[in-house]
Amino acid sequence: MATIKEVAKRTGMSPTTVSRVINNHPYVDDKKRRIVLEAMDELGYVPNSSARRLRGQKTNTIAVIISRIVNPFFSHLVDAMELIAGEKGYQLILCDSRLDKERELRHLELLKAKQVDGVILASLQNDWETIKPFTKYGPIVMCNEYDRRAELPMIRCNxxxxxxxxxxxxxxxxxxxxxxxxxxxxxxxxxxxxxxxxxxxxxxxxxxxxxxxxxxxxxxxxxxxxxxxxxxxxxxxxxxxxxxxxxxxxxxxxxxxxxxxxxxxxxxxxxxxxxxxxxxxxxxxxxxQPTKLMGTRAMEIMVDMIKNQRKVTFKEEILPLELVIRQST
Amino acid sequence: MATIKEVAKRTGMSPTTVSRVINNHPYVDDKKRRIVLEAMDELGYVPNSSARRLRGQKTNTIAVIISRIVNPFFSHLVDAMELIAGEKGYQLILCDSRLDKERELRHLELLKAKQVDGVILASLQNDWETIKPFTKYGPIVMCNEYDRRAELPMIRCNxxxxxxxxxxxxxxxxxxxxxxxxxxxxxxxxxxxxxxxxxxxxxxxxxxxxxxxxxxxxxxxxxxxxxxxxxxxxxxxxxxxxxxxxxxxxxxxxxxxxxxxxxxxxxxxxxxxxxxxxxxxxxxxxxxQPTKLMGTRAMEIMVDMIKNQRKVTFKEEILPLELVIRQST
DNA sequence: CTGAAAGCGCTTACAG
DNA sequence: CTGAAAGCGCTTACAG
Incomplete structure (x- = not known):
């Protein structure tokens, strides 16, 4: 409810100073900092996420496109990604392609509208030719799925x-x-x-x-x-x-x-x-399949690309697979 | 990349008119509409989501807090929610409390920062007293979990x-x-x-x-x-x-x-x-448990509350449970 | 049917 | 260390 202006008014300081306090900027008088902090607390002030997004030109949000969340393979993959995203300060938007081309494409559009900072693609219903144009709107990392022609980071198994x-x-x-x-x-x-x-x-x-x-x-x-x-x-x-x-x-x-x-x-x-x-x-x-590792690495690479604004640092990580023998053979 | 200004400049019209075209506003000359549409297409223009959020004071995003996505019960619940959210034009942020109080609370904070329009709570590690203060920041719907003292919509089983x-x-x-x-x-x-x-x-x-x-x-x-x-x-x-x-x-x-x-x-x-x-x-x-129905209803009610700005229309939907007899008894 | 202007709530040069 | 001003990219009264 409360805005930065109200905090400024209540403390008699400028919005600039309040902003500095919010963002832990140095060069703020310690006493003033305390006063601002107190006012923020009293007003229950929390910075508006939409304004920060617009101003900062980033969303701190990552979309993960999988093909079927009810498949345990994907729920474990997403589980690992969600954990890392949280640690790194990112929100995760769950996008289920439901094995459908159109849905997958629609989810990719999030990148165009700058609704997310990046997309992890763990579903691949469309060909590379169709996916490629999206790469100019922001970072895309492939996870599990891959395509030889793609010049994207790909974390996948052999x-x-x-x-x-x-x-x-x-x-x-x-x-x-x-x-x-x-x-x-x-x-x-x-x-x-x-x-x-x-x-x-x-x-x-x-x-x-x-x-x-x-x-x-x-x-x-x-x-x-x-x-x-x-x-x-x-x-x-x-x-x-x-x-x-x-x-x-x-x-x-x-x-x-x-x-x-x-x-x-x-x-x-x-x-x-x-x-x-x-x-x-x-x-x-x-x-x-090292599902957890795949999810973890894909998210780590995604965050690294966003934070360091890396351009397609094309690289492939190929993880080993292992035979587990039980009674069905 | 392209903004509404650039589309305006290219067509010689005002941003206002372009905006009207984007939003399918009536009262736009048909020929102009076509010209704008064409320019948007040529520029690959897509409205910036962050700007729309700030201006419109809504995010078209809903957070779903569950306690363990790798539990098939929750992956099926989330599956149903994701489907409905997509149909209604909402994005879904996946929040896993991992059976942890602090994580659950941190996810609830999304509501304070106006990062989401509403929260579906399908995890309940904290007491109602702790959750309650969040209700004044936006709509919360409980799904599966419930608390007698809560005055929120609750979709749950008997x-x-x-x-x-x-x-x-x-x-x-x-x-x-x-x-x-x-x-x-x-x-x-x-x-x-x-x-x-x-x-x-x-x-x-x-x-x-x-x-x-x-x-x-x-x-x-x-x-x-x-x-x-x-x-x-x-x-x-x-x-x-x-x-x-x-x-x-x-x-x-x-x-x-x-x-x-x-x-x-x-x-x-x-x-x-x-x-x-x-x-x-x-x-x-x-x-x-009618998992799919629970997820569907919770999301439908959430969207209804957001769209119609309903204040806590407190209601409880109690779905029936059924015994399925197999060989373990 | 159309456009100029204000404003959503922030942050960041810039100047002091 | 501090603040006035500009601007992120939209949409919406308001006036015409």
Whole structure:
């Protein structure tokens, strides 16, 4: 309610001096400083954020675009980011693209309107060509998702390795008929995963028929559907590489319901190492992603770019992935 | 980059007219409108959000304070809120109290600095006395959490009923030795749950020893700890009412590991009906909360209060809870 | 239908 | 160490 003017009037000083006190500026007489502080307290004065934004040309706000907050992978990612943002004095605007191009773009517009100081992009429904124009409005950092053509800081995992180690594990377990539900190849992240998958297959002279490839599946229900499609096959696969633990969980749960034994009849590799991976029975063999570290680094880099006004200091941080073996393989 | 002035200069019109075009004000000559629109497009002009905030004395931003985003209950709640906020033209600031009083208070300060138009409080670490002073700075809506003394809109569930039906179910299954891990009684929400629990117990002349009460437990690890404490007891309980599915899952998982049969040796009732409740084996008998509806209603009411500048139209919406029976009981 | 002017609440050169 | 003045980029009475 109270403004800087009122504090000034009440203390008989100028708004300038009051402002200096607010901002811990030196060169303010100690006695005056105390008087101003007291008046601020009495009036319950708090500097108006909108005015500071306009004047200072910064918002102390960062937008985080993710694709599905109810996916534990993203809630953990956001959790890490929120913690760092808070420590550094930034607010976090949560933007859910809901796997939708238009929504993602609309959220990116926040940068144009100077509604945020920067955007962390952890969703990538659009191509780089579409995203690129936004880079001139402010800093963008990619997190988890990436694109080879992008010249932005990218904090991400080695998805090629993820595809490779998961598949190799299945092959070492004796499987030669392996299905793949690791995501659409349109997206770089999942394309690399696919390449890792194929690398392991190639090394052992294995191939995969088209019908065993399931693109664009995300949730538990999707996993159930995949199981049914496999279950209906004459000579189906004996193992499947799933692109997420939720998909893997759906497959496993439905398999159990239909008395298909996991891993004996169907081995399953998940991805993410979410809490549920160790909770369900059999536990899901999966690829652990350093989610917390990714979120932390992305936010740290974002804040660094804002504070030091760095121009696209293009750099990529590629974090290692790890195979966690449980009972589903 | 471009400002309204530059658009004005380029078109030879006044900033006033440009502003009218931006805001779809009527009474602008159609031809001029087109010229302005074209200039805006060419310049890539987007109105500066900070200036609009200051001038308009509103931020079109709402803060949501939750206590733990990695808890699926909250990620689903936030998911519903984000959707509605987007539809209504509001941005959502995610504030995680991390079950910490100070953090919660610091987030409430956003209201004082007019950094948000309103706050949805879905975390309640502080007493009502501490929260109350903030109500004069802007609208606050409580969601899920509540306090009898609060005169705010509160969208919440009937926790008394939740405690009652869950416990009654256990009693009907033949249990007389029932433990309780439904949360601290300091908080109204969990106190009501406790009262519902006791109501069911009283009706059947049952009592609970102090050692069987486990306050303030939240996650999977907590559940594991609870199991071990029960497991170590001489004449322990044969059933437990847990305050969340994560706690229940932890109990169940650890029970299995120690060859304690669920539900035969230990029956478990969870709370929330999270996805994992139906994924783990045995499935968790739990209390379904209408999470999506709660989030939706809280956000709708928040937006309504902001848009219509309603003063504390104190009202409470109490949503029904439902028992979902699975295999853990 | 249109524009000049004031003002939202701050902060920052600038001058003293 | 202190203050008057300008200005951040808008929108809205007000006057025409």
């Amino acid at each position: 998805q090629y390795e993820g595809g490779y180690i998961g598949t190799k594990h299945l092959i070492e377990k004796g499987h030669t008929n392996i299905a793949y539900a690791g995501g659409a190849n349109r997206i770089e992240l999942t394309y690399d995963r696919w390449k890792g998958f194929m690398k392991a297959m190639d090394e052992h002279g294995l191939t995969i028929p088209d019908e065993w490839m399931f693109p664009s599946f995300y949730g538990i229900e999707d996993g159930k559907n995949i199981f049914h499609r496999i279950y209906a096959m004459q000579n189906g696969p004996t193992a499947i590489f799933a692109g997420g633990d939720e998909v893997a969980a759906g497959i496993i749960q439905e398999a159990k319901r239909f008395h298909c034994r996991v891993p004996d009849d169907l081995a399953v590799v998940g991805y993410d190492d979410q809490p549920l991976a160790s909770l369900i029975d059999p536990g899901i063999t999966t690829i652990n | 926790q008394y009923e939740g405690g009652y039906i869950g416990t009654k179910h256990l009693i009907e299954k033949g249990h007389t030795n029932i433990a309780y891990a439904g949360g601290a009684n300091r908080i109204e929400l969990t106190y009501d749950r406790w009262k519902g629990f006791m109501k069911a117990m009283d009706e059947h002349g049952l009592t609970i020893p102090d050692e069987w009460m486990f306050p303030s437990f939240y996650g999977i690890e907590d559940g594991k700890n609870i199991f071990h404490r029960i497991y170590a007891m001489q004449n322990g309980p044969t059933a437990i009412f847990a305050g969340g599915d994560e706690v229940a899952a932890g109990i169940i998982q650890e029970a299995k590991r120690f060859h304690c049969r669920v539900p035969d040796d230990l029956a478990v009732v969870g709370y929330d009906d999270q996805p994992l409740a139906s994924l783990i084996d045995p499935g968790i008998t739990t209390i379904n």
